[in-house]
Amino acid sequence: MIIGAHDTRERVLIVAEIGNNHEGDPARARRLIDDAAAAGADAVKFQTIAPERLVAADQRERLAQLRRFQFGRADFEALAAHARQAGVMFLSTPFDIAAIDWLDPLVPAYKVASGDNDFLPLFDRIAATGKPVMISLGFGGHARAADIVGYFRSAWRARGVSDPGIALLHCVAKYPTPPERADLGAIRRLAIPGVTVGYSDHTLGIKAVELAVAAGARIVEKHFTLDKNLSAFRDHQLSADPAELRALVEAVRQAERMCAEAAEDHDLAARRSIAAGRDVPAGAVLSIDDLMWIRPGTGFRPGEEARVVGRRARAAIACGSLIGPDDLA
Numbered sequence: 001m002i003i004g005a006h007d008t009r010e011r012v013l014i015v016a017e018i019g020n021n022h023e024g025d026p027a028r029a030r031r032l033i034d035d036a037a038a039a040g041a042d043a044v045k046f047q048t049i050a051p052e053r054l055v056a057a058d059q060r061e062r063l064a065q066l067r068r069f070q071f072g073r074a075d076f077e078a079l080a081a082h083a084r085q086a087g088v089m090f091l092s093t094p095f096d097i098a099a100i101d102w103l104d105p106l107v108p109a110y111k112v113a114s115g116d117n118d119f120l121p122l123f124d125r126i127a128a129t130g131k132p133v134m135i136s137l138g139f140g141g142h143a144r145a146a147d148i149v150g151y152f153r154s155a156w157r158a159r160g161v162s163d164p165g166i167a168l169l170h171c172v173a174k175y176p177t178p179p180e181r182a183d184l185g186a187i188r189r190l191a192i193p194g195v196t197v198g199y200s201d202h203t204l205g206i207k208a209v210e211l212a213v214a215a216g217a218r219i220v221e222k223h224f225t226l227d228k229n230l231s232a233f234r235d236h237q238l239s240a241d242p243a244e245l246r247a248l249v250e251a252v253r254q255a256e257r258m259c260a261e262a263a264e265d266h267d268l269a270a271r272r273s274i275a276a277g278r279d280v281p282a283g284a285v286l287s288i289d290d291l292m293w294i295r296p297g298t299g300f301r302p303g304e305e306a307r308v309v310g311r312r313a314r315a316a317i318a319c320g321s322l323i324g325p326d327d328l329a
Contacts, residue, residue, distance in 0.1 A: 001165035001196035001218070003132050004089050004108035006042055008167075008196050008218040012256050014249055015091065016041040016224035017200075020049075020069045021235055028226065029071070030082050035242045036224055040249035043089035045111060045221065048076060048103060053096035073102050080106040100125045107131070109165075114138025114173045114200075117148060127155035132165035134219060136200045138173030142186060149192055163194070167219050170212070171200040176238040182208050187215040202238055206248040213255040222248060271297025273322045274308055280317040285310060291323075299324050 001008045016036035022029035029046075036044045051066035071079070076092060083090035093111040094100050100110070100122075109132040116122055117135050126133055135141070135148055145168055152166055170186045182203055190197045198219030199212035209220050223239035230236045240248055277292035284290075288309055293302055299322035300307055311328040 001132060001167055003043075003165070006089065011042075012213055012217070012252055013043060013198075013219045014041050014252055015043045015045050015219065015221040016240075016245060017045050017221050018224055019045070019047050019235055020233070021223070021225045021230075021239060022046075022069070022071075023231065023233060024069045024071070026071070026075060026078070029075075029079055032224060032226060033079065033083050033086050033088060035226065036245065037083075037086040037088040039242055039245040040253075041088060041224075041245065043091050044083055044224075045091040045093065046071070046076065046079065047095060047113075048092045048099045049095045050099065053098070076103070076106060094122070094126075097122055097125045100129065104129050104131075109134060112136065114141060114171050117141040118144065120151065123148075123151055124155060127152055127161075128159060130156070130159070130161045130164055132167070134167040134169055134198065136169045136171040136173075137190075138171040138200075141171070142190070145190060146192060149195055165196065166194075167196040167198050168192070169198040169200040169219060169221065170217070172202060175202050175234060176204050177202040177208075179203060179208070184208065184211050184215050187212055187217050204238060206240060206244060206251055209248055210251040210255050213252050214259055220252060268297045269295065271295065272302055273297050273299030274302070274305060275299070275322045276317040276319050279319045280313050282313055282316045284313050286313065286323075286328075294320070294322075298322065 006013055018032045022032060033044050049066055049070060051063050051070060055062050080090040091107050091111055092103055093113050094103055110126045112135040114136040117137060133152060137145060149166055153163060156163055168190050172181055172183060174181060187197055187199060196218050197216055199217040200221040201209050209222055212220055223235055224245055225236045225239035225241055228236050228241055272293040272295055275292050275294045277290055280290055286308055308323055314327055314329050317327055
């Protein structure tokens with residue numbers, strides 16, 4: 001899956017989820033971007049929330065907090081520019097449909113939160129952009145995974161858009177998630193053809209992210225803060241601080257190196273080839289009794305005896321010599 005200039009097939013995408021840990025302070029948001037970039041994150045992600053379009057009018061306490069944390073369009077445009085200068089991808093989760101249109105020039109892909117993985121009008125507007133989409137599967141989203149993928153693919157086809165890529169992120173929407181509830185085995189169960197698998201983490205520490213990469217996650221998302229004790233806002237406590245994010249990046253890169261497919265360096269040296277088991281005079285017709293099988297595996301391989309038996313030797317073949325096509329008439 002290609003997101004901006006990043007190909008998740010080549011390198012795990014590490015997303016520092018800033019969310020609302022800026023608490024409405026643009027200077028703090030810029031510092032979060034800078035520290036995430038310095039730690040080696042590939043992307044930073046915010047949350048674009050219009051409080052009145054997210055919670056009911058009688059939820060006064062929740063509305064008040066969201067308004068304190070709220071950034072507007074101009075704020076996000078400035079933060080996206082700051083992220084570009086810092087050399088890190090800018091992402092933001094839209095929590096209302098209207099935000100999708102003005103976020104479109106700022107983001108290379110869209111993220112759908114777990115609470116909205118059944119919000120079909122949001123899906124429709126995202127699909128209309130023709131951009132890749134990442135969807136967290138908390139709140140029972142795994143049961144709908146195939147339907148979600150099918151919905152987006154149908155919406156893209158209806159618009160004549162080639163599939164830009166879809167990622168499903170295993171997520172347990174409990175803050176924080178106890179280790180015994182992380183269910184990292186679910187990453188392997190998200191085997192839908194053409195779909196990128198990822199992990200959005202809410203556990204404490206970084207171990208779950210490292211193990212998620214070993215399980216096959218190609219996108220990982222971890223909440224990020226400057227200080228776990230910054231305020232009573234709960235997300236700070238479950239977030240990685242700068243030192244922890246640096247350790248997470250190192251662990252992820254090591255895990256992907258250890259899980260990468262690699263050819264055996266000494267494969268041919270340890271394999272066998274068909275060779276002359278006795279001195280074969282020029283013109284002799286080779287039989288199975290004339291053969292032996294020795295290292296290295298640079299000649300005819302075991303199982304290819306029919307390419308040798310019954311053939312005539314062009315010239316004398318010394319015992320212990322590998323037999324190749326040029327030795328045979």
